[in-house]
Amino acid sequence: MAIQTITWMSAFLCLVQVFSMPMPCQLQQHLVRETHSLLRDMGGHFPLECLQENVRIEFPATAFATSEYLQPSGAKAIYETLKNIETLFVTDKLPTMWDQQKLDNFQNIIYRQIEDSECVMGSVDTSDYPIRAEGMKTYFENISGVLTEKNFSYCAWEVVRKELLRTLDFILEHNSDSLLWSNRT
Numbered sequence: 001m002a003i004q005t006i007t008w009m010s011a012f013l014c015l016v017q018v019f020s021m022p023m024p025c026q027l028q029q030h031l032v033r034e035t036h037s038l039l040r041d042m043g044g045h046f047p048l049e050c051l052q053e054n055v056r057i058e059f060p061a062t063a064f065a066t067s068e069y070l071q072p073s074g075a076k077a078i079y080e081t082l083k084n085i086e087t088l089f090v091t092d093k094l095p096t097m098w099d100q101q102k103l104d105n106f107q108n109i110i111y112r113q114i115e116d117s118e119c120v121m122g123s124v125d126t127s128d129y130p131i132r133a134e135g136m137k138t139y140f141e142n143i144s145g146v147l148t149e150k151n152f153s154y155c156a157w158e159v160v161r162k163e164l165l166r167t168l169d170f171i172l173e174h175n176s177d178s179l180l181w182s183n184r185t
Contacts, residue, residue, distance in 0.1 A: 028116065029172070032078075035109050036168040039161060042102035043095070046162055050155035057142045057163050060135030064171055077132045078171055079117050084140040085164060086110045093152035 046054070063077045089107055143160055150156035 028113065031109055031113050031116075032168060032172060035106060035113070036165065036172065038102045038106040038109065039165055039168065042098045042106060043158060043161055047155070047158055050158045053150065053153075053155040054159055054162075055146060057139065057146070059163075059166060059170065060132075060139045061170065061174075063132040063135045063139075064174055074132075075117075076129050077136060079114070080133070080136060081167060081171065082110055082113050082117075084136070086114060088140075088144065088147070088160065088164075091152070093147075095154045095157045097154060098157075 064074060064081075086107070089110070094103065143163055146159050147156050150159075
């Protein structure tokens with residue numbers, strides 16, 4: 001009887017310890033950097049054979065602009081960007097030439113970032129977000145359109161990868177000081 005009580009008490013204390021640990025519940029800069037690195041490294045440099053199919057999609061820089069006033073909706077713009085990236089990569093038409101381990105890690109980290117920061121999105125003031133949303137919607141529709149128009153070809157994916165790298169570069173460069181960013185794991 002005493003052993004059973006000790007076992008139950010030990011299990012209870014372990015659960016209390018696990019559930020009392022703070023959850024990140026915010027965008028994590030180091031994970032966005034890791035996402036960028038994996039996306040860059042999974043395919044290397046832009047292929048020469050794809051130069052003729054290369055297009056530049058107008059980037060909605062204003063959607064990611066930050067200031068003290070706009071910061072919460074800037075975080076939502078980053079969160080929505082990660083969700084859009086995840087949606088693009090939920091297909092069985094991904095290039096087989098990419099490093100599959102890096103691709104899997106990339107997808108896992110995108111998913112983790114979305115899950116970790118989802119709880120913040122309901123608690124921030126995003127009243128100015130609709131202004132940002134329209135530009136982002138058009139941008140990701142254009143990216144998706146490139147894939148569809150080019151029948152999910154390797155070169156279409158390379159154009160998308162190039163554009164997403166540019167997007168992540170911009171986010172990292174212009175949002176590094178955001179209070180919603182954390183360097184915790």
